[in-house]
Amino acid sequence: MIRTLRLSDVAIQRGGRLLFEGLSLELAAGQACALTGANGAGKTSLLRAVAGLVDLATGQITFGDLDPADARGGGLHFVGHQDGLKPARTAREELAFWTRWFGGTDASAADAAQALALEPLLDLEVRRLSAGQRRRLALVRALAAPRPLWLLDEPLSPLDASWRLRFGEIMQSHLAGGGMILAAVHDPLPIPARSLEIVA
Amino acid sequence: MSRLGVLLGREITLAWGRGGGPLVSVGFYAGVATLLPLAIGPEADRLAGVALGAAWVALALASLLSLERLFERDYEDGALDLLTFAPTPLELTCAAKCLGQWIATGAPLALAAPIAAIGLGAPVHLAPLIFACALIGGLAFAFVGGIGAALSLGARRGGLLTAVIVLPLFVPPVIFGGGALSAFAGGLPWTAGFALMCAYTAAAVALGPIAMAAACRNALS
Numbered sequence: 001m002i003r004t005l006r007l008s009d010v011a012i013q014r015g016g017r018l019l020f021e022g023l024s025l026e027l028a029a030g031q032a033c034a035l036t037g038a039n040g041a042g043k044t045s046l047l048r049a050v051a052g053l054v055d056l057a058t059g060q061i062t063f064g065d066l067d068p069a070d071a072r073g074g075g076l077h078f079v080g081h082q083d084g085l086k087p088a089r090t091a092r093e094e095l096a097f098w099t100r101w102f103g104g105t106d107a108s109a110a111d112a113a114q115a116l117a118l119e120p121l122l123d124l125e126v127r128r129l130s131a132g133q134r135r136r137l138a139l140v141r142a143l144a145a146p147r148p149l150w151l152l153d154e155p156l157s158p159l160d161a162s163w164r165l166r167f168g169e170i171m172q173s174h175l176a177g178g179g180m181i182l183a184a185v186h187d188p189l190p191i192p193a194r195s196l197e198i199v200a
Numbered sequence: 201m202s203r204l205g206v207l208l209g210r211e212i213t214l215a216w217g218r219g220g221g222p223l224v225s226v227g228f229y230a231g232v233a234t235l236l237p238l239a240i241g242p243e244a245d246r247l248a249g250v251a252l253g254a255a256w257v258a259l260a261l262a263s264l265l266s267l268e269r270l271f272e273r274d275y276e277d278g279a280l281d282l283l284t285f286a287p288t289p290l291e292l293t294c295a296a297k298c299l300g301q302w303i304a305t306g307a308p309l310a311l312a313a314p315i316a317a318i319g320l321g322a323p324v325h326l327a328p329l330i331f332a333c334a335l336i337g338g339l340a341f342a343f344v345g346g347i348g349a350a351l352s353l354g355a356r357r358g359g360l361l362t363a364v365i366v367l368p369l370f371v372p373p374v375i376f377g378g379g380a381l382s383a384f385a386g387g388l389p390w391t392a393g394f395a396l397m398c399a400y401t402a403a404a405v406a407l408g409p410i411a412m413a414a415a416c417r418n419a420l421s
Contacts, residue, residue: 053281053420073287082278088217100206101286 002063002075002148003029005050005180010059012045018057019045020198029148032171032181034189037198043184044080046198047151050182051078063149074103076149077142083134087127091118091137094126095144104145112143115170116163131158139167150174152183156190164190203288204296211300214273215266222305225262226312232258233316248321252330252381255317259309259334260370263341266305267366268359270297270349271412275419284420294412295405298346306338322385329384333377333397340401343408344369350415372400 004026011021019042027033035043048054050061052072063071085094095118099109113119116136121129129137135158142150150171156164168190171181175191183189215222236254237247271294274280283293313334314327322330348366352358380393 048281051281051285053284055421070287072285076285078281078285080278080281082276082281084274084277084279084282086214086277086279089214093213097206097210098282101203101283103203103286 002066002071002180003178004064005149005182006060006062006064007046007050008060008062010046010049010061011057012042012049012054013057014042014045014054021058023059023196023198025196027180027182029178029180030175032175032183032189032191032193034193034195035182035184035198036186036195041198043198044153047078047080047153047182047184050149051076051151071149075147076151077102077145077147078151078153079135079138079142079155080151080153083138085126085134085137088125090123090125091129092122095122095137095141098141099144102141102145102147108146109140109144112140115143116140116166132160132163135159136163139170143170146177148179150179150181150183152181154185155183156185156187203286204292207283207293207296208300208303211297212304215300215304222266222308225265225305226308228265229258229262229309229312229316232261233319236320244321251317251320251322252326252385253378255313255320255322255330256333256337256374256378256381258316259313259338260341260374262309263306263338263345264363264366264370266301267342267345267349268352268362270301270346271353271416272349272358275353275416280416281420284417290413290416291409294346294350294416295343295409298342298408298412301346302339302342306342307335310334310338326381326385329381329390329394333381333394336398336401337373337377340373340397340404341370343401343404347408347411347415350412350419353415353419373397376400 007023007025010023012019025033035046037043045054049056052068095109095113113122116139118136118140121133156167159167171191175181233255240246271280284290310331314330317330318324318327345366348362351365352361355361376393376397380390380397383390383393
């Protein structure tokens with residue numbers, strides 16, 4: 001289980017352009033960090049680098065003593081702009097598949113759907129859901145298979161005020177249980193979190 | 201059900217839900233088999249002479265039709281990212297996707313193959329071998345086709361690129377399978393060609409996922 005995340009002197013280059021360099025961060029169990037910065041600063045790229053989807057130009061990302069592949073394979077959730085949900089499938093089918101894929105159970109999926117009041121929408125095709133409802137489904141998917149590290153890319157942007165508050169409570173509960181959150185944001189997170197501004 | 205079993209089920213469901221993808225391939229195959237007599241003439245002798253080869257080539261091309269979307273949709277909507285966040289190696293994930301493609305598209309094509317070949321004038325007693333060749337050759341088409349689909353991820357006109365990459369890789373099973381069928385029809389030893397096709401398929405199943413996973417990782421980064 002991931003208990004620490006350490007980024008040491010990280011630099012990321014995309015499309016031949018150096019986005020940033022010299023970035024270091026340490027996150028322990030129960031802590032959250034909000035990544036801020038201008039559009040194109042590299043917040044999403046940093047999240048994808050932590051997830052192992054983007055190679056580092058320099059630096060290192062470690063998860064305590066864990067092998068990075070093992071840590072990423074069983075220890076993190078990534079909620080990004082692209083949610084991987086298939087428009088023609090029902091929310092229930094998608095939730096069932098991803099819950100199993102991430103190692104959860106039908107019971108945990110039902111509990112997660114209840115936590116974000118998604119049950120009435122589960123039989124709708126994903127294409128019938130609004131942007132906010134889709135985001136709630138993506139968050140339910142993460143809740144259904146508990147993993148310690150959440151990588152969230154603008155998690156609150158499509159949610160209305162009441163669901164932002166509710167998701168804030170859920171994030172707080174995740175941290176209280178020893179989880180960690182690294183989130184790219186433009187609006188402040190509704191939880192106590194360190195802030196790290198990414199500048200070129 | 202295991203993680204890969206769940207993925208396999210999803211792939212089959214998505215393939216059938218994707219505008220009836222397998223039906224498009226089978227329809228294309230049936231179309232070629234129907235149009236061929238109109239193009240080269242209805243004489244039974246002439247048709248019977250090309251029936252096996254034409255049916256076999258049409259099968260390879262029909263298999264190509266649905267390959268483009270094997271990874272591309274998951275790549276575009278972010279699902280491919282999420283599929284990497286599991287203890288399952290990406291190589292096995294790619295293999296499950298190809299297996300799903302084969303079950304959803306290759307198996308219906310294998311069922312259609314003897315019908316098309318016999319319709320073109322192939323002897324009826326060839327039907328079991330045509331089915332077996334189409335089934336096993338179709339597995340090779342799915343796995344080498346997956347390599348092309350993965351390599352063309354993110355490219356503009358990826359379908360064209362997939363075809364350019366994949367068609368040369370389709371040559372060995374087309375030669376071996378077609379050779380086995382022709383030999384059997386002519387009363388000659390046919391097992392060598394069939395065995396070579398099986399060997400090629402085994403190599404494709406064993407090595408293809410390694411290449412696919414590397415190509416997917418490259419596209420994601």
